[in-house]
Amino acid sequence: MGFVNEETGQVEDIFTLAVKIALVLLFFSTIAYSYNEYQERKEPMERFSASLDFVDVLKNHVMCVRVGDVPNPGLIDVADFESFGYEEISRYWSKPYNFEVVIRDASGSILYEQGTLKRRGFGLDEIDRLDGVSAAYTVVAIRGEDGVNRAGRMEVWVWS
Amino acid sequence: MGLVLRFTAEDRGQVEAIDTLIFAALVSISAVLIATYGVGSYHQDLHMQALQHRYAADFSQSFVMTSRYVSAGEGDIAYTIGPHVSDDSVFYSLSGIVNRSVDKSPLERSVKGSILDIIAEDLYLGLEFHSGNDSYPLNNWFLTSGFHEKVNDFVIENLDFFSGGMFYYRLEASYHPYDGTNLNNALYSEAIYTNARGVPNASVYVTEIIVAIPAVSEDNKGINVLSDFSEQLNSGLIKGLLPEQINVSGNSTNVTKVIEDLDDVLGRISETQHEVKRIGKVIIKIWPKAGGGGAERVL
Numbered sequence: 001m002g003f004v005n006e007e008t009g010q011v012e013d014i015f016t017l018a019v020k021i022a023l024v025l026l027f028f029s030t031i032a033y034s035y036n037e038y039q040e041r042k043e044p045m046e047r048f049s050a051s052l053d054f055v056d057v058l059k060n061h062v063m064c065v066r067v068g069d070v071p072n073p074g075l076i077d078v079a080d081f082e083s084f085g086y087e088e089i090s091r092y093w094s095k096p097y098n099f100e101v102v103i104r105d106a107s108g109s110i111l112y113e114q115g116t117l118k119r120r121g122f123g124l125d126e127i128d129r130l131d132g133v134s135a136a137y138t139v140v141a142i143r144g145e146d147g148v149n150r151a152g153r154m155e156v157w158v159w160s
Numbered sequence: 161m162g163l164v165l166r167f168t169a170e171d172r173g174q175v176e177a178i179d180t181l182i183f184a185a186l187v188s189i190s191a192v193l194i195a196t197y198g199v200g201s202y203h204q205d206l207h208m209q210a211l212q213h214r215y216a217a218d219f220s221q222s223f224v225m226t227s228r229y230v231s232a233g234e235g236d237i238a239y240t241i242g243p244h245v246s247d248d249s250v251f252y253s254l255s256g257i258v259n260r261s262v263d264k265s266p267l268e269r270s271v272k273g274s275i276l277d278i279i280a281e282d283l284y285l286g287l288e289f290h291s292g293n294d295s296y297p298l299n300n301w302f303l304t305s306g307f308h309e310k311v312n313d314f315v316i317e318n319l320d321f322f323s324g325g326m327f328y329y330r331l332e333a334s335y336h337p338y339d340g341t342n343l344n345n346a347l348y349s350e351a352i353y354t355n356a357r358g359v360p361n362a363s364v365y366v367t368e369i370i371v372a373i374p375a376v377s378e379d380n381k382g383i384n385v386l387s388d389f390s391e392q393l394n395s396g397l398i399k400g401l402l403p404e405q406i407n408v409s410g411n412s413t414n415v416t417k418v419i420e421d422l423d424d425v426l427g428r429i430s431e432t433q434h435e436v437k438r439i440g441k442v443i444i445k446i447w448p449k450a451g452g453g454g455a456e457r458v459l
Contacts, residue, residue: 012173016180023187030191041204045211052211052218059222074225106321136215138222139322141229149229151321 043160047134050095051156055136057092058101059154065143076103076152077143081112086119100127100157105142106150115157133159212448216327216365220446223322223329224369227275230318275318276442279351280371282311283335283440286349291424294413308351315353323355328447330354335373335440364447371440 060073063084081103093099100115102124110124117126127133135157142152273281286308289296315331323329331353336344 012176016176019180019184023184027187027191030194034194038204045204045207048211052215056218072229074222075229137324137326138218139226139324140222141226149231151226151230151318153321153324 044132044134046095047097047132047158047160048136050097051099051134051136051158054093054099054101054156054158055138055154058089058156059138059140062089062092074139075141075143075149076154078111078145079143084112084114086114089114095158097158097160100124102155102157103140103142104153104155106152111142111152127157127159130159133157213365216446216448219322219327220365220367220444223319223444223446224367226322227318229274231274275315276369276371278311279315279331279333279353279442280335280373280440282308282351283333283349283371284373286351287335287337287347288349290346290348312351312353316355319353320355323446326449328354328356328360328449330356330360330445332443332445333371333440335437337373337437339437360445360447364445367444367446369442369444371442373438373440 059076061071063076063080065072065075065077065080089101090099098116100113100117102110102115103112104110113124117124135155137153137155140152140154141149143149319329319331333351333353334348335350336348338344338347
């Protein structure tokens with residue numbers, strides 16, 4: 001099949017246009033993909049940042065032992081656990097995520113748990129079934145009923 | 161007369177094809193650059209670094225606070241001065257070297273206190289004379305029960321728990337009781353507690369804290385006390401109680417030679433009286449493990 005010169009130019013124009021459209025689509029799809037990646041990375045960082053903030057507030061201000069009015073940041077008394085229910089700690093949480101606060105002793109046993117899962121009657125192992133969970137851990141000193149301070153760990157789990 | 165380029169339709173098609181290829185190349189390069197570096201990727205990396213740095217800082221702060229509160233249990237850390245020493249007066253002579261005081265029996269002691277207190281005790285009892293390439297442990301001659309090993313196990317066990325498998329840590333503890341004197345480079349103690357094989361680079365988070373050396377008495381004539389001790393060594397009062405061979409810098413050495421070296425060091429000390437410092441220093445270096453246990457749950 002032969003083309004005259006003008007027909008050859010038209011075919012090339014169509015081809016050129018198709019390539020340009022394809023490239024523009026590729027360009028925008030790359031941007032869309034990149035933005036999606038950005039969002040996927042941004043949200044975990046926001047969750048993680050929120051969990052760090054919450055750990056800091058609970059450990060150093062809300063749950064710490066006070067002698068008179070003087071706080072002892074990082075020292076938590078097991079005798080105070082009952083006074084820190086969901087309502088008491090959630091008033092310090094302002095992010096649009098769910099949270100679960102867990103305090104363990106050195107052997108890993110849970111001494112304290114409060115948050116969305118417990119409130120809804122789920123166990124902590126439900127966290128393994130959730131997607132997009134961020135967690136911040138920190139060490140705390142836990143004053144036991146015998147008055148001895150032992151090492152423990154506070155965990156704040158956050159998810160959408 | 162100007163230059164006029166005229167294209168035939170075929171030429172024009174070729175030019176447009178080349179134009180399209182150049183356009184395609186530009187768009188492809190742009191897309192790759194945007195995907196790699198664009199749409200906030202750079203700022204995300206900065207944000208990530210800032211978060212990790214903050215986490216390390218928070219962890220370090222928590223470590224310092226917690227290690228001031230957490231105590232060794234009763235009998236967790238115990239040591240004995242002896243067994244060669246059977247005379248209390250000899251022990252008190254020894255304790256005078258480092259001005260230590262004891263509560264109950266001078267021969268048996270259980271350390272109670274925070275992790276930092278125990279590190280301070282380890283520093284205090286780990287004083288060594290350094291002469292040339294050799295170091296002579298001052299208290300280890302009498303110290304038994306593997307005190308330093310117990311301290312190391314206790315500290316490492318707690319720090320491993322603190323780090324949660326997500327951080328490397330390195331605690332560099334040091335005590336220079338006669339800072340600013342000739343003795344500064346001869347008598348000091350150092351201890352390192354770490355879970356890392358290498359030394360971190362300069363970008364790690366570093367906290368420096370002061371620990372109180374617990375057993376230093378009010379006596380500020382430390383150098384005189386050392387000289388007294390040296391005289392007692394020469395007089396044989398203590399030498400007779402020491403083993404013939406002691407371990408110096410990993411080698412078995414005759415104790416007489418050690419005492420001679422000690423005399424030599426003391427002989428070169430200025431007679432100026434200096435106050436014994438009552439503080440040691442702990443430098444805490446913390447940095448995240450790349451892919452450490454559980455790290456994937458953090459971000």
